[in-house]
Amino acid sequence: MLGYTYTNEVDAINARSEAASYMGLPNPQGDTLYWVNYEYSELDNLYYIQYVDGLENVLGTASEFTITYQEI
Numbered sequence: 001m002l003g004y005t006y007t008n009e010v011d012a013i014n015a016r017s018e019a020a021s022y023m024g025l026p027n028p029q030g031d032t033l034y035w036v037n038y039e040y041s042e043l044d045n046l047y048y049i050q051y052v053d054g055l056e057n058v059l060g061t062a063s064e065f066t067i068t069y070q071e072i
Contacts, residue, residue, distance in 0.1 A: 002051040002062045012038035012047035015059055019049075022058040043068040 006012040016038050020026065023035040038049050044067060049055075051062040 001048070001067055002064055004049045004051070004055075004059050004062060005065050006038070006047040006049075009038075009040070009047055012040075012049065015049060019055060019058050041067050043070060 004015060006015065016034055016036060019035045020033065025035055026033045036049050036052055036055065038047050040047050048065065048067065049059070056062060
């Protein structure tokens with residue numbers, strides 16, 4: 001996956017907030033709060049934001065990383 005990883009939730013929240021501010025969010029109507037959201041991988045013990053076009057303008061260069069999924 002291409003994106004950004006964080007070792008704690010505070011850093012992930014801050015990155016999400018930076019991205020939202022960059023895009024002028026939340027909007028006045030309040031129906032869009034964030035441009036991107038973060039996820040937590042319990043198996044990998046990391047927080048991450050998946051890359052979307054333009055996000056590098058706020059968070060810098062994205063990197064490749066692997067998320068482990070548990071088979072159900």
